[in-house]
Amino acid sequence: MARELLKGNVAFAEAAIRAGCEAYFGYPITPQTELLEHMSRRMIELDRVFLQAESELAAINMVYGAAVAGARAMTSSSSPGISLMQEGFSYIAASEVPAVIIDIMRGGPGLGNIQPSQGDYNQMTKSAGHGDFRPIVLAPATVQEAIDLTVLAFDLADKYRTLVFVIADGAIGQMMEPAELPPMRELTRERPSWALTGAKDREKNLISSLHLGAVELEALNIKLQEKLQHIERSNETRYDAQEVEDAELILVAFGTAARVAQTAVQRMRAEGLRVGLFRPITLWPYPRQALANLTAQAKGFLVVEMNAGQMLYDVREIVGAQIPVEFYGRMGGTIPMPDEVETAAREMLQKIASKTTAREGSNGHVS
Amino acid sequence: MVTLAKEFNEQLVYERPESLADVHTHYCPGCTHGTAHRLVAEVLDELGIREDTILVASVGCSVFSYRYFEVDACEAAHGRAPAMATGVKRVHPDKIVFTYQGDGDLASIGAGEILHAATRGEKITAIFVNNAIYGMTGGQMAPTTLIGQKTNSSPFGRDVELAGYPMRMAELLAMLGGTVYSVRRSLHDARHILQAKKAIKIAFEAQMMGLGFSIVELLSSCPTNWRMTPQEAVNWVRDAMLPYYPLGDYKVAEALQTKSGRGRP
Numbered sequence: 001m002a003r004e005l006l007k008g009n010v011a012f013a014e015a016a017i018r019a020g021c022e023a024y025f026g027y028p029i030t031p032q033t034e035l036l037e038h039m040s041r042r043m044i045e046l047d048r049v050f051l052q053a054e055s056e057l058a059a060i061n062m063v064y065g066a067a068v069a070g071a072r073a074m075t076s077s078s079s080p081g082i083s084l085m086q087e088g089f090s091y092i093a094a095s096e097v098p099a100v101i102i103d104i105m106r107g108g109p110g111l112g113n114i115q116p117s118q119g120d121y122n123q124m125t126k127s128a129g130h131g132d133f134r135p136i137v138l139a140p141a142t143v144q145e146a147i148d149l150t151v152l153a154f155d156l157a158d159k160y161r162t163l164v165f166v167i168a169d170g171a172i173g174q175m176m177e178p179a180e181l182p183p184m185r186e187l188t189r190e191r192p193s194w195a196l197t198g199a200k201d202r203e204k205n206l207i208s209s210l211h212l213g214a215v216e217l218e219a220l221n222i223k224l225q226e227k228l229q230h231i232e233r234s235n236e237t238r239y240d241a242q243e244v245e246d247a248e249l250i251l252v253a254f255g256t257a258a259r260v261a262q263t264a265v266q267r268m269r270a271e272g273l274r275v276g277l278f279r280p281i282t283l284w285p286y287p288r289q290a291l292a293n294l295t296a297q298a299k300g301f302l303v304v305e306m307n308a309g310q311m312l313y314d315v316r317e318i319v320g321a322q323i324p325v326e327f328y329g330r331m332g333g334t335i336p337m338p339d340e341v342e343t344a345a346r347e348m349l350q351k352i353a354s355k356t357t358a359r360e361g362s363n364g365h366v367s
Numbered sequence: 368m369v370t371l372a373k374e375f376n377e378q379l380v381y382e383r384p385e386s387l388a389d390v391h392t393h394y395c396p397g398c399t400h401g402t403a404h405r406l407v408a409e410v411l412d413e414l415g416i417r418e419d420t421i422l423v424a425s426v427g428c429s430v431f432s433y434r435y436f437e438v439d440a441c442e443a444a445h446g447r448a449p450a451m452a453t454g455v456k457r458v459h460p461d462k463i464v465f466t467y468q469g470d471g472d473l474a475s476i477g478a479g480e481i482l483h484a485a486t487r488g489e490k491i492t493a494i495f496v497n498n499a500i501y502g503m504t505g506g507q508m509a510p511t512t513l514i515g516q517k518t519n520s521s522p523f524g525r526d527v528e529l530a531g532y533p534m535r536m537a538e539l540l541a542m543l544g545g546t547v548y549s550v551r552r553s554l555h556d557a558r559h560i561l562q563a564k565k566a567i568k569i570a571f572e573a574q575m576m577g578l579g580f581s582i583v584e585l586l587s588s589c590p591t592n593w594r595m596t597p598q599e600a601v602n603w604v605r606d607a608m609l610p611y612y613p614l615g616d617y618k619v620a621e622a623l624q625t626k627s628g629r630g631r632p
Contacts (some may be wrong), residue, residue, distance in 0.1 A: 065454020
């Protein structure tokens with residue numbers, strides 16, 4: 001397959017098709033609408049299921065229906081629409097059926113705006129609906145990654161019978177970059193044994209999230225938690241680390257914020273400053289060990305996000321209280337500029353340097 | 368019971384339909400959900416479609432309907448059964464997909480989903496049990512609660528100034544382009560129960576013919592939450608509900624006219 005110039009939203013859609021998405025249900029919302037539009041043409045051409053639902057609420061419940069029927073199903077939306085879908089996320093998680101959700105994040109809270117944001121980090125990684133569950137969350141930073149992670153999302157959803165989110169800020173959905181699409185996978189239309197296909201020559205299949213007995217429901221919860229722990233132990237974490245080997249200061253960022261941080265790191269490296277970038281690609285499970293390993297040599301971390309500081313708390317929890325973790329972010333759909341990030345990083349480098357000098361001055365004792 | 372029949376050499380004239388599970392239901396004495404279940408199960412048996420049928424259950428008293436029908440089943444979120452059924456049917460266009468919903472589920476929280484499933488002409492069947500009250504949560508006002516009817520959340524009787532008017536769903540859904548069959552029947556006596564069964568059969572046949580969306584509204588009793596005896600309750604269906612919810616065929620697609628036979632129950 002040749003590299004071609006692709007818009008992020010179109011890349012997500014075409015990657016899903018080639019990964020074997022059999023059913024798509026969606027609702028228009030900026031800045032993800034091109035994804036739905038691409039599906040509306042291509043899925044029909046390929047004799048697959050496409051439906052524009054009457055709401056995001058209906059869309060996610062159609063995905064739930066297609067998933068219990070045994071199809072590879074997905075939807076896509078943007079932040080306010082994702083909030084509306086939370087009911088369905090919780091039911092899908094409880095029912096242990098696979099589904100893929102793409103969230104092209106925009107500025108919030110409320111109706112907010114249609115500019116790029118990373119304001120859904122907590123919602124996606126920690127509170128995607130009522131009750132105890134977590135989806136797998138993947139965060140691309142380029143159009144190529146949008147393609148690769150969308151294909152991966154379907155495989156992970158099937159492998160663990162779970163919800164998988166691919167979350168990207170609106171910039172990644174809207175921008176065009178050269179990227180390569182994977183070859184088309186043929187639809188098998190084979191149904192898993194648990195799927196609802198009609199109780200012919202077998203006992204009936206039932207898929208429900210209702211468990212009225214407290215002990216019965218606790219048993220389901222224990223099973224779900226064990227599955228999440230299994231995913232955490234299964235080597236599914238992904239990350240990208242640049243110039244971290246000798247870095248005193250490490251910037252931590254995902255998605256578009258990581259691209260901005262990367263520019264800042266490259267500029268400072270050109271001056272010989274010891275800075276690096278750690279970019280988580282799986283936001284859940286988080287690459288905890290890889291980040292924790294960097295605390296051996298780093299003297300400070302700067303988290304850069306397009307929100308008020310959400311991943312910040314995960315980084316602080318992993319890094320611990322011994323090493324300073326600071327934050328630079330912009331909100332409301334504003335993308336930080338590389339020089340803003342650079343300024344914040346230089347200030348932190350100075351603090352680290354003065355602390356180091358103070359320590360050396362006091363003969364190595366920490367004051 | 369079976370041995371009795373043998374000893375007396377009696378002929379079996381009435382048995383549990385294959386589509387109905389051999390379990391006790393949680394329904395209250397005098398509730399007509401059991402009647403509605405039996406009618407649907409008989410129809411699935413008679414049409415020979417049990418093994419091809421998928422039920423999308425709803426939230427309310429009928430939440431456990433998935434336990435009672437011997438078909439593949441799933442349990443939707445409150446009001447979302449038509450959306451979930453849409454997902455199932457679009458993946459399995461060759462299967463028979465039906466929802467079984469109460470009035471709170473279908474006419475209130477799920478009004479959007481049922482309207483759009485109907486208007487799209489989803490090839491699904493909705494069995495709609497209207498008992499003018501929220502049963503499962505203990506007797507609150509439903510969108511179908513009659514004017515003046517006292518419930519646990521309309522203690523002074525439904526006041527139209529406060530809560531508006533009861534919704535007539537069979538009439539409303541009949542107006543939508545994708546609906547091919549929309550009728551109202553009642554379960555208050557034997558004659559009407561037989562008429563209801565005929566309608567349920569036509570609704571499933573409409574789906575088998577691939578015509579579009581079909582719905583049967585069934586006026587039902589809720590003696591527990593109405594605070595009546597079972598007999599008082601079915602009398603109330605007849606005397607109070609029927610005048611506001613007239614029985615009838617609100618839409619019958621041309622292809623179904625010969626099956627329906629007449630324009631009224």
